[in-house]
Amino acid sequence: MTDSQFVPDGEAVGEGVEEPLSPTGATPEEGEATVEETPVEFAAAEEGDRIAELEKLVEERTADLQRLGAEYVNYKKRVDRDRDQARAAGVESVLSDFMPVLDAISLARQHDDIAGGFKMVADELEKVTAKHGLVVFGEVGEVFDPNLHDALMEVPMEEPVEVTTVSQVMQQGYQLKGRVIRPARVGVANP
Template sequence: MTDAQEPAAPEAPAAEADAVEETVTAEAPPEPEAEEEKPVEGEIVDEEFTVHAPPTEAPNQAAAQGTTDDAHQHGLGAELAALRTELDERTRDVQRVSAEYANYRKRVDRDRALVVEQASANVLGALLPILDDLDRARDHGDLVGPFGAVADQLTTALTKFGLTVFGAKGDPFDPTRHEAVAHLTSAEVTEPTCIDVMRRGYLLGERLLRPALVAVADPE
């Protein structure tokens, strides 16, 4: 037999080799995944960080916010000005009321004093004729004994109410307090002088109850 007629070699072993290779490939274990490295205690680890820029507001929004703040401040200023104006008005009202009350108190006190003085003047004015009779009795020497003591006590009591007697010989003539009923000339005086007193005058405090009746001597 020749080489051309030799039977072909069987292909089974090649097929078996492919099957074995597929089996080995299928059963090959998966490669282990790389473990994440853990930081060692005490080791400084550089960490990446990202700087976030603050969000920028839109121009329109910033302008609107500024306008709102200005309006708010303007409103507060107006309210404060109104409060100050009202406070000034109330202060002036209090001052005016205080001044009016002070004037009212002064007027009431003055009117009360005038009423008391007028009442005293009326009572004492009614007693002046009695005092004139006592003066005449004293001038004639009749005011002695118990009657004289009573007269003195009456005069002392009336003096405590502010009654003051004036008018005596030798006093300078005062037209606001003396009523001249006679005028003479004398070389013994250098100014108008009371040389005789017909009736004494009386004062209640600074108030003239009655002028004194006198004779006046003028210098020559």
């Protein structure tokens, strides 16, 4: 061997041996990053980008989850409201169908024509309708209210009145939970 000696582990020692090259093929100079430092800095930058990307994804998913939660709450409220309205409409429909029966019972009471078993049936029917919120109105002596009464004619009263007053009831009116289903048909006495 000439200028260098052969070392058993495969490295050459002696004059003419050059410094090892970096992966880019250049020799490291003072102040430059070595091969070991570059991947660490690159990995740290890559990790920071990945964390920022994941944080953005978490924010987006959180916003989506909050939006879906709010949509569900609104949907549930809407379904509950629609269910209540459908139930109320069903009750109103059934009670409207019973109005002629209630009118017949009212006429029979006026003529003292209710007795025995029929009286018990009439009382129970009136209890059931009252339980569902049906209110009967329209009595002689009430102050006339155009929102509740339908004036069909003028019928003077024996006593003078100071305000327009119901003097005769032809057909009672019905309210269901504060809403007029049918106005009372009445005769009125004017002051």
